[in-house]
Amino acid sequence: TQLLEQSPQFLSIQEGENLTVYCNSSSVFSSLQWYRQEPGEGPVLLVTVVTGGEVKKLKRLTFQFGDARKDSSLHITAAQPGDTGLYLCAGAKRLWNAGNMLTFGGGTRLMVKP
Amino acid sequence: EAQVTQNPRYLITVTGKKLTVTCSQNMNHEYMSWYRQDPGLGLRQIYYSMNVEVTDKGDVPEGYKVSRKEKRNFPLILESPSPNQTSLYFCASSFDERNTGELFFGEGSRLTVL
Numbered sequence: 001t002q003l004l005e006q007s008p009q010f011l012s013i014q015e016g017e018n019l020t021v022y023c024n025s026s027s028v029f030s031s032l033q034w035y036r037q038e039p040g041e042g043p044v045l046l047v048t049v050v051t052g053g054e055v056k057k058l059k060r061l062t063f064q065f066g067d068a069r070k071d072s073s074l075h076i077t078a079a080q081p082g083d084t085g086l087y088l089c090a091g092a093k094r095l096w097n098a099g100n101m102l103t104f105g106g107g108t109r110l111m112v113k114p
Numbered sequence: 115e116a117q118v119t120q121n122p123r124y125l126i127t128v129t130g131k132k133l134t135v136t137c138s139q140n141m142n143h144e145y146m147s148w149y150r151q152d153p154g155l156g157l158r159q160i161y162y163s164m165n166v167e168v169t170d171k172g173d174v175p176e177g178y179k180v181s182r183k184e185k186r187n188f189p190l191i192l193e194s195p196s197p198n199q200t201s202l203y204f205c206a207s208s209f210d211e212r213n214t215g216e217l218f219f220g221e222g223s224r225l226t227v228l
Contacts, residue, residue, distance in 0.1 A: 009154070033216075042118070042204050042219025043157070088156060092214070099145075099164055100213045101172070104156035 003027055004091055006105035013079055014113055021074045021108045023089035030092050032065055032072045033102065037086040079112045086110075116141045118220035120205050126226045127195060135190045135223045137205030143218070145208040146188040147172070148180065150201040151222075157204065163188055164212070195227040 004025045013019055023032070031050045035043035047056050049065035049072060056063045060083075062075040072089055086109050090102040118139045127133055139146065147162040149172075159172030163182040177199055179191040188207075192199060202224050206217040 004156075006156075031214075035217075040221065042206070042221055043217075044219070045216040048216070090157075097164065097170065098212055099162075099170075101159065101162075102213070102217065103173075104149075104158070106154050106156040 003103045004089060004105035006087075006089060006108050008108060009106065010109050010111075012111045012113065015081060016078050017112075019076050019079060019110070021076075021087055021110070022071070023073070023091075023105050024071045025091060026070065027091065027093070028069050030069075030094060030100070032069070032092065033090045034063055034072070034074055035088045035090065037088060037107075038084075043086075043088055076110075079110075081112045081114050084110060084112050116218070118205055118207055118218050120203075120220035120223045122223060123221065124224050126228065128228050129196055130194050133192050133195060133225075135192075135203055135205075135225070137188045137190065137220060138186050139188075139205075139207040139218070140186065141207060141209070141218065142185065143207035143209050144185070145210060145213045146182065147206045147208075147213070147217070148178070148188070148190045149204045149206065150174065151204060152201050160190065160203075162213075192225075195225075197227050199225065200227045201225060 033048045034046045037043040052067045052069045054065045060077045089105045092100045148160040149157040161180040163169045205220040
């Protein structure tokens with residue numbers, strides 16, 4: 001059982017549609033990051049949310065951190081083919097050695113068709 | 115150009131034949147980490163290092179070894195690879211030794227163990 005559940009796992013939509021990806025957990029995180037990964041490449045950070053209830057916008061992407069810091073959502077408005085990729089959420093927890101461990105969700109594979 | 119470089123990018127090997135995947139970063143980052151990525155399971159941490167000569171186990175360390183003799187290099191060693199280690203491997207680094215910030219990922223190394 002994964003600590004972070006992402007849904008949906010797969011999403012295929014037409015250009016111009018809106019979509020929301022969810023990242024849910026029963027654990028509390030100190031912060032949560034969203035990454036996007038394209039084929040043949042490593043993940044690239046999109047945003048970090050830290051405060052419960054925080055909302056951050058990155059052009060057509062809106063990220064929200066749940067009030068209890070257990071869940072997050074990514075909403076894309078008017079999706080473009082360039083948004084195609086694997087979206088990963090990652091929750092941060094403090095370790096015994098004062099470091100932070102990132103736990104990744106299983107990912108949402110998004111395809112936006114022209 | 116700031117980057118994390120992994121080698122080899124692709125490797126097919128046989129059970130029991132020792133192999134090393136190298137990782138090098140040119141950003142003077144303190145923190146480095148290895149992940150494996152499997153379908154539906156997201157990224158799972160194998161080992162991490164908060165600084166030179168400091169390494170710790172992640173979620174799935176069995177069958178792997180690492181070393182951090184220099185700041186820039188963090189090789190992943192499979193002493194006796196088995197088919198269940200067939201996966202896509204990513205090396206990542208972060209400026210902060212506590213990994214509170216962005217993770218920078220390499221392009222990945224796809225390993226197949228026959």
